[in-house]
Amino acid sequence: xxxxxxxxxxRRSFIAGVLSLCAATSVAAKPADWIAxxxxxPAPPLLVAPSFWPTAPLTPAPDNQxxxxxxxxxxxxxxxxxxxxxxxxxxxxxxxxxxxxPLSPDGKADESKARAVTFSGAMHAVVPPxxxxxxxxxxxxxxxxxxxxxxxxxxxxxxxxxxxxxxAATAEIxxxxxxxxxxxxxxxxxxxxxxxxxxxVQRERRGPVVVTLxxxxxxxxxxxxxxxxxxxxxxxxxxxxxxxxxxxxxxGGNQVLQDAAVTAWGQGALARLDRDVLAVPGATxxxxxEGINDITSSSGLTADALIAGYRQIIDRAHAHGLKVVLxxxxxxxxxxxxxxxxxxxxxxxxxxxxxxxESDGVVDFDAAVRDPADPxxxxxxxxxxxxxxxxxxxYRTMGEAVDLKVFR
Numbered sequence: 001x002x003x004x005x006x007x008x009x010x011r012r013s014f015i016a017g018v019l020s021l022c023a024a025t026s027v028a029a030k031p032a033d034w035i036a037x038x039x040x041x042p043a044p045p046l047l048v049a050p051s052f053w054p055t056a057p058l059t060p061a062p063d064n065q066x067x068x069x070x071x072x073x074x075x076x077x078x079x080x081x082x083x084x085x086x087x088x089x090x091x092x093x094x095x096x097x098x099x100x101x102p103l104s105p106d107g108k109a110d111e112s113k114a115r116a117v118t119f120s121g122a123m124h125a126v127v128p129p130x131x132x133x134x135x136x137x138x139x140x141x142x143x144x145x146x147x148x149x150x151x152x153x154x155x156x157x158x159x160x161x162x163x164x165x166x167x168a169a170t171a172e173i174x175x176x177x178x179x180x181x182x183x184x185x186x187x188x189x190x191x192x193x194x195x196x197x198x199x200x201v202q203r204e205r206r207g208p209v210v211v212t213l214x215x216x217x218x219x220x221x222x223x224x225x226x227x228x229x230x231x232x233x234x235x236x237x238x239x240x241x242x243x244x245x246x247x248x249x250x251x252g253g254n255q256v257l258q259d260a261a262v263t264a265w266g267q268g269a270l271a272r273l274d275r276d277v278l279a280v281p282g283a284t285x286x287x288x289x290e291g292i293n294d295i296t297s298s299s300g301l302t303a304d305a306l307i308a309g310y311r312q313i314i315d316r317a318h319a320h321g322l323k324v325v326l327x328x329x330x331x332x333x334x335x336x337x338x339x340x341x342x343x344x345x346x347x348x349x350x351x352x353x354x355x356x357x358e359s360d361g362v363v364d365f366d367a368a369v370r371d372p373a374d375p376x377x378x379x380x381x382x383x384x385x386x387x388x389x390x391x392x393x394x395y396r397t398m399g400e401a402v403d404l405k406v407f408r
Contacts (some may be wrong), residue, residue: 014214035209036072037080037201039247040167040193041272044088045160046264058262059165060190063157066174066196067148071102071369072228072238074244075202075209076138076143081135082117082150085197086127090164091194093127095119098350099180100138103147114181115140124155142201144240150196150319151180154171164193166252166263167218168230172229191225198247200281206225207243207284208407209344210235213269213313217330218250222389229392234399244407249276250326255293256309257301285407289327289365292388294339296347305347314358322367324359325406328366333377335387343376361406 042382045059052203071079082100086093088361101114112208118136119125127133142148155178171194172186212218212232220230236246253265260266269290277286291306328350332338369390371379382394390398 006393019029031074033202033204034081035075035077035197035203035245036247036280037075037077037245038071038199039249039276040197040275041165041249041251041266041282042087042158042162042197042265043165043251044263045163046165046262048185052261059160059163059190059192060173060188061158061160062154062173062194064176065187066151066153066177066179066184068172068174068179069152069193069196070147070169070226070231071150071196071199072145072147073142073201073249074144074240075203075207075243076141076146077202077203078141079137079139080142080148080204081137081200083135083200084127084133084152084195086161086195087130089127089129089159091102091129091159093158094154094156095125095127095133097123097151097178097180097261098135098153098156100140101149101150101151102140102142103214107147113140114214119303135296135408136347137202143301144243144355145237146261149201150199153178153180154195158195163195163198163264164197164251166216166219166221167191167193168194168223168225168228168404192296199246203243205243208247208284208286209238209245209247209280210239210285210407211247211249211277211280211283212287212289213273213277214256214294214327216250217254217389218248218289219252220250220395221252222384222386223392223395224304227260229395231390234396235402237408238399238402238404242404245282247280249280253293254290255297256290256306256313257294257298260293262298272308273313273316277317278322279341283322285323285325286313286323287327287363288313289363291329291349292332292337292346295329295349296332297340301345303345303352306349307352310353311358323360323361323406325354325363326353326359327363328353330366330388330390331370331376331378332388333374337388338376361403363402363406365398365401369395374401
């Protein structure tokens with residue numbers, strides 16, 4: 001029998017307190033009513049472009065500016081709250097006016113339903129370094145798969161933002177001033193999530209809350225920006241009629257066993273599991289699709305070492321009552337990642353995933369996208385051009401390959 005992790009128990013108690021804060025304005029509300037509906041895990045800012053990617057966008061440092069970001073919720077509810085993050089900041093973060101507005105199908109904000117966001121009853125807040133900030137409940141009803149616009153005014157210099165680097169979405173940054181309640185022509189844009197890491201909803205309907213842990217393939221690199229065409233988005237569409245939610249915990253460049261060489265690609269999955277998966281409100285299931293970056297970045301890696309990492313994820317998730325589904329690793333032939341040694345290691349790890357009985361289910365993503373005539377390669381029609389990341393059709397194929405029975 002495994003003994004409980006006292007540190008994790010303490011963190012769970014903290015999260016319960018946070019959820020109580022979300023429900024504080026209603027005596028009848030219960031913390032269990034709150035679930036995560038959308039997320040973008042935080043990571044350190046990119047301050048210097050790596051030598052192999054000299055055109056990489058650097059993380060902005062807003063100063064007296066407004067950031068506007070649009071997110072698509074997976075599940076709806078009758079109230080919501082948002083989570084901001086200064087977890088990789090080195091100085092206090094001053095948050096000014098924050099405003100949330102639902103978007104109509106044509107993409108326009110419905111200002112008649114826009115809501116000001118408060119924090120412990122105040123219209124502004126100061127977030128300590130290395131800490132998140134959860135808002136008060138916001139009385140705004142939302143439907144499954146609906147989009148909301150979140151505008152954040154930052155009245156003082158923030159330093160490089162805590163960010164989600166490869167978002168397949170665009171943040172708009174205003175000229176100087178508070179533009180939370182008026183349109184503006186962006187002074188800059190960033191292909192990232194900035195300071196915004198989670199949206200929770202309060203709902204009555206029950207359904208699975210699925211967290212997808214992964215790297216750039218889960219993060220949606222190669223899909224159409226601002227279109228919600230990642231494979232977890234497709235899964236969310238399929239689960240919506242049953243009241244399900246999908247929370248995307250993918251980070252481009254991420255690895256299972258260690259932090260990525262590029263800081264903006266985040267802490268390794270084993271390091272960030274508590275924050276990005278186990279602390280997700282209402283989480284019931286975890287889908288893991290990660291490992292190709294370990295295989296191609298670590299010359300001495302063995303299949304046993306990567307499998308041991310998966311076993312840690314399974315055991316830690318099971319200890320918190322989550323069911324775990326493992327996904328097979330996609331082929332990368334014709335890309336810079338491919339070598340015969342890497343392919344042999346990928347095949348060995350996939351064979352274990354398909355044969356093991358330690359997880360609660362398996363999704364054979366590899367079989368869904370590979371070329372039957374060349375199994376080490378993705379089908380040409382499904383890849384985005386680099387032979388690593390799928391395109392929109394490839395991501396839809398992946399999302400439709402998941403048997404929804406694993407979430408019962």
